[in-house]
Amino acid sequence: MIALQVHQVGQGVAVQDLGRTGFLSKGLTRGGAADRLAVHEGAALLHQSPDLAVLEMVGTGGTFEATEDMRIALTGAEMTAHVDGAAVAWNASHALAKSSVLTIGPTRTGTYGYLHVGGGFETEQMLGSRATHQSCGLGELVTAGDVLPIGADRGGDVGLTLPRDTRFDGGAIRIVPSMQTSDFANETREKFEATTFRRDPRANRQGIRMDSDGDGFATPKALSIVSEVIVPGDIQITGDGTPFVLMAESQTTGGYPRIGTVLPCDLPRVAQAPAGAALQFQFVSLEDGAAIEARARAAWAALPKAVTALVRDPATLQDLLSYQLIGGVVSATDAPLDRG
Incomplete structure (x- = not known):
């Protein structure tokens, strides 16, 4: 059986995929990877479906041994990574390789790192x-001692x-109006957009608290709202006026x-923002939001075309001459500076 043996692992490491759909009416949200873009990136690097399961790591990863030769990819929040003691990108x-x-x-930037394997977990x-x-x-x-089976890899x-990209340092977050947006006064919505929030350390896969200076963001209709459907985002x-994403x-x-x-x-971008990172929310219309989302989905689908060689082979470089590989060479037998 092709598998990864888990010798040591950090807290919160779990197998994830793109989640479950169709169970919202039963009280079950989609779940799945916190950073779905990272799942698509790993699939592109291995030229396989993004529907395959991956390993999500929070803060730190672990130590894993290959039972057979396999392919892996590393995406999401950058973590230190070594194979048999040698650093890998x-x-x-x-x-x-087998037995490697x-x-x-630990993470260097971001929050969630991902380990992908050819064939998926x-x-x-x-x-x-x-x-x-x-x-x-x-x-x-995932705990130490687990053996994580791996599917057939097409190679x-x-x-x-x-x-x-830049999603690991916070930044601008686009939002569309929700069910109660109009219940907030215009000045409250304007203040919300103008506020620079900090990603609070109090966060998990259910929600992330947004911290800021000054008063909160209240609406007088808060106590009259009937419980209704919720979606991620x-x-x-x-x-107390505190936002939770x-x-x-x-x-x-x-x-x-x-x-x-x-x-x-x-x-x-919200998921990967480390504690203390600055985030700012920007309203867009539903129409603009739909167009932005469509463009993003197309870009995610096109990721396999953006893959390049980690170390470029000079034999395959069509633009080899542009690198000026021989610039600065001088002759050992005809050195101008030696001539009087």
Whole structure:
């Protein structure tokens, strides 16, 4: 059996995929990877489906041994990574030989790192997904001693990389109006957009608290709201005026007012923001939001075309002459500076 043996692992490491759909009416949110873009990036690096299961790591990874030759990719929050003691690049794919030991250490940037394997992890499926949904008791966290089975790999190149984007340092988050946006006064909504928030350390896969200076963001209609459907990305305002961005394992219903909803394509930026990172929310119309989301989905689907070689082979460089590889060469027998 092709598998990864887990010798040591950090807290919160779990098998994830793109989550479960169709169970919202039963009280189960989609769940799945906190950074869905990272799942698509790993799939592009291994030229396989993004539907395959991956390993999500929070803060630190672990030590894993390959039972057979396999391919791996590393995406999401950058972590220290070594194979048999030799450092390997993040946001890239690599060969992992039989009996080799992969060590993944703490994060350098971001929050959630991802380990992908050729063929995907083939842990037990529950309700059509392999995603671990901790708040609902579906699946368990990875622990030392586990053996994680891996599916059949169709094969392909390794030593591939993708450019990293800026989602690991906070930044601008686009939101659309939600069910109660109009319940907030115009000046409150304007203040919300003008406020620079800090990602609070109090965060998990259910929601992330947004901290800021000054007064909170209240609405006089907060106590009259009937509990209704909730989706990941909703920004709830609690009784003390504090915003919480709901994430992959959010509840399915709630009665707190929602000032807006984060576009799905921007949720990875919220998920990856480290504690203390600055975030600022910007309202866009539903029409503009739909167009932005469509463009993002197209860009995610096109990621395989953006993959390049991690170490470029000079034999394949059509623009080799532009590198001026022989610039600055002088003759050993005809040195102008030696002539009087």
